[in-house]
């Protein structure tokens with residue numbers, strides 16, 4: 512196992528380039544299962560989760576090969592297996608995104624039922640409700656959800672809770688269902704829109720992606736395509752916070768500012784100067800201490816839950832007190848306890864954390880509990896006095912491409928080392 516060793520106190524400066532989006536590429540790769548053929552996906556981030564998804568595609572009978580550093584060729588011509596095993600799903604919950612595409616492509620999906628995870632229970636009842644409405648027979652046996660569809664027929668599906676993965680799964684099955692499907696209270700996240708765009712390039716008929724109502728007219732046949740993944744908005748937000756917390760001055764290239772407006776607006780309240788110019792953002796904290804702001808996570812276009820932990824690190828050093836409320840996941844405050852070990856004054860009551868900013872965090876040995884929590888601990892380490900060691904960083908490798916190299920490029924002192932202290 513690796514750990515990061517960070518010497519805090521360096522102001523970040525320079526330019527960083529954003530990678531392709533993790534949460535977009537996973538459903539896009541799943542979509543290649545819908546229609547047998549050859550695909551090329553560009554701007555694919557080199558992440559552990561991407562490797563897990565390519566392993567899953569291989570187990571299903573497909574093949575993947577890197578054409579260059581960030582372009583992945585996917586060949587699903589021989590894909591005939593419909594079983595996503597426990598070993599893969601337990602590593603990556605997003606494996607459930609093959610449910611919709613296996614049903615659409617093979618009319619059968621047997622997928623290990625995902626368990627809870629570090630941030631909450633995360634059931635898939637809404638995915639299954641949507642697939643049932645499309646005419647699927649859904650059974651649970653021996654830890655697996657077994658879905659078959661003799662015929663897929665369009666339906667009106669109302670999600671009583673906004674679900675990104677549920678919207679994506681239903682979308683993938685509905686594009687080849689007979690007739691019209693209407694998804695009400697659909698997720699509006701840019702990653703859902705990206706999936707809809709790829710499906711449209713494959714010949715699907717979709718309207719309303721990016722709004723609460725998505726209309727789909729099923730087609731008989733799709734065609735394989737080439738596609739480029741959108742930039743990662745959470746990575747972009749994380750680097751913005753890195754700039755804020757170190758009171759730095761950076762330029763972020765290759766991002767989509769419109770995807771991160773809620774983050775930009777919050778960070779302007781915090782006191783950052785942020786200017787947008789096409790796909791580049793300039794951010795500066797000009798040596799100021801951040802203002803305290805309140806944060807409440809919400810589905811897009813609200814403030815993303817995937818940025819909550821990073822903002823908590825930032826608020827730990829703010830001038831004043833802030834209330835951070837998590838509304839999406841019931842157990843997403845684990846980083847609060849680790850940040851406290853660095854001196855942060857955080858009191859978490861239920862899903863709200865009251866963070867009283869202090870002048871300076873101090874370095875400590877801390878443990879990453881999930882992907883975004885790991886990011887928040889690294890951010891805290893960048894500003895803390897002394898040395899911070901973040902262990903269990905395999906979480907970060909799931910979702911941030913070469914984070915230490917990118918941070919070093921901005922002047923941070925961060926090293927990846929072997930963690931001898933296993934399990935302690």
Ligand code: UD1
Nearest residue numbers: 534605633634635636637638673674675676677817839840
């Ligand atoms: C996706 C993102 C994740 C992000 C989350 C919310 C990917 C791979 N992951 O996760 O990074 O934090 O969106 O923006 O894209 N729910 C149910 N029943 C369901 C499905 C969801 O109750 O069938 C609940 C969940 O437990 C959660 C909420 O709905 O409380 C939102 O979950 P959802 O949008 O589905 O998140 P994911 O797609 O799993």
